[in-house]
Amino acid sequence: MNEYSSKLLELAVGELSRLPGIGKKTALRLALHILKEEEVFAENLGSSIIKMRKEIVFCKKCNNISDADTCEICANHKRDENTICVVEDTRDVLAIENTAQFNGLYHVLGGIINPIEGIGPNDLFIKHLIERIHHEDIREIILALPATVEGDTTSFYIYRLVKEFGVNVTTIARGVAVGDELEYTDEITLGRSILNRLPFENSMKRS
Ligand SMILES: [Zn+2]
Structure with a gap:
């Protein structure tokens, strides 16, 4: 049974509702909004999404989302x-960039170690971090991963891998408001926690 008066509307609502946080009701509201707007709005919306999906690449150096082989951050001398600040994903890069308190480079893992979901170190951009240590003059690695069991496991895994290269490993200060997701932390707190980073060894003693 078709609950909509139009199969085309139903199809669009169905696709929109596959987006995270978008239920059927919201999807219908969005679809009706698109219908109300000029046709060019739908054209631009559709083409920008298709272009993004087809043309965006991952930076060869840091794995951040980029329009070219090397992202703008890595290319900025x-x-x-x-x-190097190690983060879970691109959202964390944006969050840290917004604080304007960090002027180094990033390394985007593309996830964190999660045995339950079957995500191991080899599924992540970890090997490339070791390559960077070999080829670049890296003196400090800041671990800015979520304050969760998985985040801590990943931090410890990376710490053990990189400490033998004599690189200084630090972690962002876990202040009062630093939650599970860097993305949701306010800019001032996050900025402060980057400035007040601690040697990683200290964070192990506390936990
Ligand atoms: Zn990059």
Whole structure:
């Protein structure tokens, strides 16, 4: 049975409702909004999504989302190339960039170690971090991963891998408001926690 008066509307609602956080009701509201707008709005919306999906690549160096082989952050020689901040995904890069407190480079893992979901170190961009240590002049690695069991496991895994190279490993200060997701932390707190980072060894003693 078709609950909509139009199969085409039903199809669009069905696709929109596959987006995270979008239920059928919201999807219908969005679809009706698109119908109300000029046709060019739908064209731009559709083509920008298709273009993004087809043309975006991952930076060869840091795995951040990029329009070119090397992302704008890695290509910017004004940044401190001796310091790398390791994060779970691109959203964390955006969150940290918004604080304007960090001028180093990033390394985006593309997830964190999660045995229950079957995500191991080899599924992540970890091997490439070791390659960077070999080829770049890296003096400090800041671990800015979520304050969860999986985040801590991943931090410890990376710490054990990189400490033998004599790189200084630090972690962002876990202040009062730093939650599970860097993305949801307010800019001031996150900015402060980057400035007040601690040697990783200290964070192990506390837990
Ligand atoms: Zn990059």
